[in-house]
Amino acid sequence: MKVAIGGAGAVGRSIARELLENGHDVAxxxxxxxxxxxxxxxxAHWVSGDACELSLLESMAxxxxxxxxxxxGDDKANVVLSLLAKTEFAVSRVVARVNDPRNExxxxxxxxxxxxxxxxRMLASLVEEAVAVGDLVRLMQFRKGSASLLELTLPDDTPxxxxxxxxxxxxRDAALVTILRGNRVIVPAPDEPLEGGDELLLVAVPESEDELRALLLPEAPA
Incomplete structure (x- = not known):
């Protein structure tokens, strides 16, 4: 896979190293x-210049x-590069770093x-995921549609x-993706029993979150 990274600061270089170790071609x-x-x-293939310059991107094909x-580290530059990549060069996948949450x-x-x-936001979600038991934590939101990846850790005394x-x-519009139990990753087969301490990863739209809480917490199911 060919990957172009705009910005070779600490973040860009770290991403490049990971991708290169996994066998990808990185610029x-x-x-x-x-x-x-x-x-x-x-x-890596190093390119000197402004990633927001159309002529530079054209020279890179x-x-x-x-x-x-x-x-x-500049949100304005990241937005411009993203727009150029998608509209001028039809790149199939564009990932952008958000530095200031107010610009999300x-x-x-x-x-x-x-x-x-x-x-x-990712760090805040990880903190919540680490300390929250018995509530839904929104780990990330998918850009295509309004669905989010949610995490819920069942209390030890879960009904x-x-x-x-x-x-x-x-x-409706909610699905159980996987169950994390200790070091195990469990495919949620119909007959798989749930246990206290299980981390459930779900995909759901915001309108379903209250129903998920009512279903899984805290009263016993009928």
Missing amino acids: LIERKAENFEVDSIPA LQDFDVVIAAT WLFDEAWGVDVAVSTP WGGRPVRKLELP
Whole structure:
């Protein structure tokens, strides 16, 4: 897979290293001389210039890339790169970094963004996921549609303990994706019994969240 990364700061370089280790072809675009460190990641193709310049992207043949990642520390630059990648070069997958959560509303399909990654929001979700037992935690929202990936840890005394997954009558537009139990990742087969402490990963629209809470917490099912 060919991946172009706009921004070769600490975040961009970290992403590049991970992708290269997984066998992908990576190009790093960087305009700041202090961040243009070819020796730090020699396996990447380094491009000197502004990732928001159409002529630079044309010289790279950006249309030949499978993924563009806008990873600069400037939200305006990330939005512009995303829009150019999608509208001018028809890149199939555009991922953008959100530096300021107040700008999240900009990072949507209208601006060419398929997936927006907000570090502050992600960290907050991880903290909530680590400490919250007995409530829904929104881990991430999918850009195509309004559905979110949700996590719920069943309390040790859950009334669902020992009951099979098939007894869960989930609301419309909600689905159980997997069950995390200790080090195990369990496919939610109909006869799989639930246990206290299980982490349930679900996909659901916001309108279904209250129904999910009422179903799974805290009263015993009928």
